[in-house]
Amino acid sequence: MASEADLRARLQRAGQQHLLRFCAELAPEPRAALLAQLEALEPEALRQHCQRAAAACARPPGPPPDLAARLQPLPPERVGSASEGDPQTRRLWEEEGLHQIALNKVAVLLLAGGQGTRLGVTYPKGMYQVGLPSQKTLYQLQAERIRRVEQLASERHGTRCTVPWYIMTSEFTLGPTAKFFKEHDFFHLDPNNVIMFEQRMLPAVTFDGRAILERKDKVAMAPDGNGGLYSALEDHQILEDMERRGVEFVHVYCVDNILVRLADPVFIGFCVLRGADCGAKVVEKAYPEEPVGVVCQVDGVPQVVEYSEISPEVAQLRAPGGGLLYNAGNICNHFFTRDFLRMVTRELEHLLQPHVAVKKVPYVDEHGNPVKPLQPNGIKMEKFVFDVLPFAKNFVAFQVLREEEFSPLKNADSADRDSPSTSRRALLAQHCRWALQAGARFLDVHGARLPEQPSLPGSAEPPAICEISPLVSYAGEGLEEYLRGREFRPPLILDEATARELQP
Secondary structure (H helix, E strand, C coil): CCCHHHHHHHHHHHCCHHHHCCHHHCCHHHHHHHHHHHHCCCHHHHHHHHHHHHHHHHCCCCCCCCHHHHEECCCHHHEEECCCCCHHHHHHHHHHHHHHHHCCCEEEEEECCCECCCCCCCCEHHHCECCCCCCCEHHHHHHHHHHHHHHHHHHHHCCCCCCCEEEEECCCCHHHHHHHHHHCHHHHCCHHHEEEEECCEEECECCCCCECEEECCEECEEECCHHHHHHHHHHCCHHHHHHHHCCCEEEEEECCECCCCCCCHHHHHHHHHCCCCEEEEEEECCCCCCCCCEEEEECCEEEEECHHHCCHHHHCCECCCCCECCCEEEEEEEEEEHHHHHHHHHHHHHHCCCEEEEECCCEECCCCCEECCCCCCEEEEECCHHHHHHHCCCEEEEECCHHHHCCECCCCCCCCCCCHHHHHHHHHHHHHHHHHHCCCEEECCCCCECCCCCCCCCCCCCCCCEEECCCCCCCCCCCHHHHCCCEECCCEEECHHHHHHHCC
16 A cells, blocks of 8 residues: 555645545544555546536536527437337347347446436445336346347247346445345346446546545545446456356336336347447437437437537427427437447547536634535536447437336425326336236226226326246236136236136
């Protein structure tokens, strides 16, 4: 370990010598912990990070003045749809996806480094229960979808197959996530096929470019955003692990979408048959000002443009058919080839530009007293996973129905959107639709049939409480043999045991 004098000299060069101002007061153990943390911060990189954060934060918000003239929607030939077009083409995509899964060429990669601060919990979001009848967590739902898609591919092609699950965590989420998976026996997945790794951490910075001391003995650190994926893949040799397993295609997604379809065969097959090296699922924007990024082109190059960078006038523009011109909402759901990820990690990662997130960062004042600020006081610099889209040689977008594939969990129940209640309603409404489409009928307490038009996510509760285990159906398939012509008094919990009882 470097001496305290050496560290003082390094921090002096970085312009961050204030990080040691309480060092003399510390007991041996916390003092050693602080020095170890500071030793890991390379002085030139620290200096550049703090300067870049302050400069980026000082730039005026809003759209760049020339952006509107450079924007274009994605050309139609780059876009596919899960719900429109020829059903036979969709079946071809699905068959190709299942074929690649059966060949063990597909992996899923979960971005799970963020904390559940906005949700109001101190543990990782994947451990959260939104209040389903089964009380399943997001992690359990996702694990069961992996097991089901493996089963579908195996049955279709008469072989056993594996979809490895890579989980990118952070300093905050690795320990709790690993413990949670062990306590739940990895949800009956082979632990050797669940690979957890950590993303890097970066110091939080004040508006004038000083790294923040969270405690006398600790620098405030934050994950480097979901775009930290690319350096983390290199740090932990994840692409080498994929190569050993024969993985060629990777489905990357965020932990908080309760409707996410892991290793979605339709999406995988669409991208593979189009020869894409990079793909993104999108949903149609609900309204012009919806706070989601837009997948479009800037100077003819595919890109996600943040909603804050698009002027209200541009957001309101309409296409000839009447829909929004810029309607492809980004949902952080991506396809990459392993070769594309290798090119990014080895040659292009250093070109990614960090984004500013202004946050309330706990700190110690000049007297060493802990302070929890009431207003944002610091900058966290993040990279985004979609920042690599401009590097793609063949980028495609795949539009899916929001009510079938996108309901994020971001806020506490006091919010009117993206909350546990809206996530729960979205899943139960979807499962109610699936059951009705499969021929089920629901009765009220008096034996009268309930309405057959389930509500859409975010509105009232569906007419009947129905939860279908992912182990029974991945995307609504195969339910007729259990449900056709049958009447149920809700709640209906269709798990594996109930399915066996209902088999003819």
